[in-house]
Amino acid sequence: MRERVKTPEQQFLSDLQQAEKKRFQTVKWLGVLIALMIVAQALGLAKVISDLVLEGSFPLSAALLAGGAFLLKVVVQFVREQMCASASRNIRFSLRKRLISHLTRLGPNRLKLDEDAGLSTRVYEQVDALDDYYSRYVPQVFLVTFIPLTIMLAVLPVSWIAFFIFAFTAPLVVFFMILVGHKAASANRKQFKVLSLLSNQFMDLNQGMAELKRLGQTQSARERLSLTASEYQKTTMGVLRLAFLSTGTLELFSSVAIAMVALYLGLGLLEQLPWQTGVSPVSLFAAFYLLLLAPEFYLPLRQLGNDYHAKQKAEAAATDIQAILDMALSTFSEHEKEKFSETTVHQSTPIIQFVDLHWQQDGRTRLANISVSIQQGERVWLRGESGAGKTSLMSILLGFEQQYQGSILIEGTLLYPEDIQAWRRRLAWIPQQPEWVQGTIRQNLELGLGKCNDDDLRMALMKAQCWDFVGQLRFGWDTPISEAGTGLSGGQMQRLSIARALLSKADIWLLDEPCSGLDLETAEQVLNTLDEASFGKTVLIISHDTHPVVWANQQWVMTKEGVHVATQTPISYV
Template identity: 80%
Template sequence: MRKPVKTPEQQFLFDLQQAEKGRFQAVKWLGVLIALAIVAQALGLATVFAELVLEGRFPLEAAALAGGAFVLKAVLQFCREQICATASRNIRFSLRQRLIDHLTFLGPKRLELDEDAGLSTRVYEQVDALDDYFSRYVPQVFLVTFVPLTILFSVLPVSWIAFAIFAFTAPLVVFFMILVGHKAANANRKQFQVLSLLSNQFMDLNQGLAELKRLEQTDSARERLALTASEYQRTTMGVLRLAFLSTATLELFSSVAIAMVALYLGLGLLEQLPWQVGVAPVSLLAAFYLLLLAPEFYLPLRQLGNDYHAKQKAEAAATQIAEVLALTHADSCDLAATNDPAASAAQALPLIEFKALHWSNGGRVRLANLSAQINPRDRVWLRGHSGVGKSSLMAILLGFEQHFQGQFLIEGQPLRPTEMAAWRRRLAWLPQTPEWVQGTIRQNLELGVGHCTDDALRNALIKAQCWDFVGSLRFGWDTAISEAGTGLSGGQMQRLSIARALLSQADIWLLDEPCSSLDSETAEQVLNTLDEASYGKTVLIISHDTHPVIWANQQWLMTEEGVHVEAQTPITYV
């Protein structure tokens, strides 16, 4: 018999589950003991009730059996829940760490998937959405199989009619559970999409609030955010409605099935069954036994129905989590190695060289032919209109894109994946919008650099022309700032980015539109600061004509046809 084919989402969740295979195996054995304890408890209670009614005595042995089984079942269920909670926590912790590491590795390429706010929703909200799946649904799948089967085999020798009722109604419960569950899956996927959109809009509003106030557009932004929030509320209520519908459906079928068993046993004890008038098909002991087992038979099915929406929610979350992990770099590049024996003389070679470098993605040209070189301590100004490939070139230099053609050489050698970490340690990257975290100025400056001495921190701030405004703050470099740099201007934030680059001790600086969001006067001040701070460094800076970099010794113009070196002045550092 062929095994059912797993969907990609199910396979992803199954692979995660394997990390805690031992704990889930222990949960299965606990389920076996729970099933046996249920049967023993029903047998003990049925004996107690039957003898109290028929003989008027209280059987201590049967009461001890029922009480012992009840306590054992409670202890086993507690242990089972604790093991499942631990397994779920370990899986989610390792998955979240894996996602964060992967997003860090992707760098700016992660923005192909979603904005940072949407990605943070996947890392936190959607990873936590897997909790109920691993802590409740996965262990319940085994319990819903073993407990009913154990009860069926226990019922068959007592009453084949009760056995038939159980066997006939159980598949109906499962069928309606799956029927409603598929609708819940679609609703959960839509809910996650709206939540991601809401997170992105909230982050955009938070970052651009000052600009919106200046343009008097705060009302329209608030209305847009309110509409998305209302949509999220509507999708959430849709998910809850389906969850309640699933629960109500399962409760209805379970109640009807238990009522059928009770009706059969009641008429049988009264000897009023239409096909067996005057004869009791079961004894009072057997009737109590069957009646006590009936709710226990449907309880795992009802519980699985309640947890089934957790499975659909987890699969919806797994779809978007897997998208993040599926976005990877090529393990190898289309690079041609050089066998030139003169390559050993690294000092005679350009630091960075492009030979017929071009990159196409899905038929769209991302970067045209580029043949140029950057020598040590060169400072290159690259300009060109939007869409010609400036940011794509920066992504290649940072090692975040490797699906290109041509040659990208570092000191005469191709950049290989195994050398990527060493290459990135030589780089300082200043993007259009530098990233900051909630914390002090010092913590942000040391981010990715490590602990710095006070002297090193002070020297970097002085060289980056930050010392005056940082020293004027009440707590100096221990002043807290937000992700948006609350309390500091755009020019001050860019100077702090320059200070962070100085602390990194990197010898190659890559700057992508560092003055894009600044006015002309502030942009000129930042460029003057860069001129002084980057002295002796190798620099590639992307900047529009509105912010000319007059101190660069090379000027490149990038077009759809390629890159043209417009001006080149030899460096004369002493």
């Protein structure tokens, strides 16, 4: 029999499940115990009731069998639920950790997938959407097969008619469950997309509130956010409507099927069956036994129907989660490693050397051929027009792009993808718009560095010329700031980013448009701060500004044809 082909989403969820394979295997064996206890409980109760009605006696052994089976079933179900919840928690924790680690390695390339607010929705909301799938649906899939089969085998020797009623109605319940469930899948995907859009809009509104107030556009922004919130409300209600429809449909078919069994048994005990008038096809014991098993037969099917929308929701979430993990950095092939390992270094070994470095992607030149180098302690100012490849060069240096051609040598050694983490520990990266988090100035300066002592913190702030304005704040470096740096000017925030670079003790600084968005006077102040703070460091600054920086040892000009050195002065440590 050919194995059913899984969709990419189903395969992804199945692969995640393998991490808790032993736990889920134990859950299956507990399901076997539950099935056996259901049959034992029905036998004991049927015997007790029939003996009370017919003989007026109370069979203690049968009562102990029913009571013991019931208690054992409750205990096993509790243990099973706890194990399922634990397995789900472990899977989601590992997946979330894996996603955050992968997004960190992607760096700025993550924005090709979605904005940060949308990505956070995937990491938290959509990962949590897998909870019901692993804690309820996956264990229920086994029970929905084993328990009905066990009950059918237990019913067959008693009544073949009840057996065929079960066998005929069970597939109908499953059919309608799948029919309604497919509608729920598309509704869940739409809900996740709208939630991601709402998160992005809310973050943009929060970050740009001051500018919107200045432009008088807060009302229009509020209306856009309100429209998206209304759309999310509609999609959520659509998902709930399909979930209730699925539950109602399954309840209807299950109730009709149980009613058919009850009608057959009732007419049989009254000896009024058309094909057996005057004869009872089953005894009172058998009738109670079948009637007790009928709800238990359909219970796993009904429960799976309730949980089936969890499967559709999980598959919808898996699509977006998998998109993040599929966006992987390429690595060098062994042939490329051997080729680049032949590169030799002449004269004095520079700290960074580009050897025939270029980047072609999708038939488009992202970066023209570069063959230049930076010596230890040199400060390089790279300028050029938009589209020349400055940002591409910076992405390659940071290790966020590895599909380039040519090679990069660090102190004469080829930079391989596996060396990126060690390389990044030597870097201080100051982007065009440094990222901040909700917290104090100190917490933002220590972000990613760990706890810094007060002396180091004070020295970094003084070197970055931040001490004057930080000291004037009410709580000093314990003053809270927002993600947009509310209460501080652009120049002050940029100098704080320089202080963070100093705290990192990195020997190589990479800066992207450090004076972007600043007026001329503030930009000059920031450049003076950079001159003093970066002395003795190896620095590469990219900018659109054509005005030369006098303290830079090299002035590079980048065009779409490549890079050439405009001016070069020796390093002076005086």
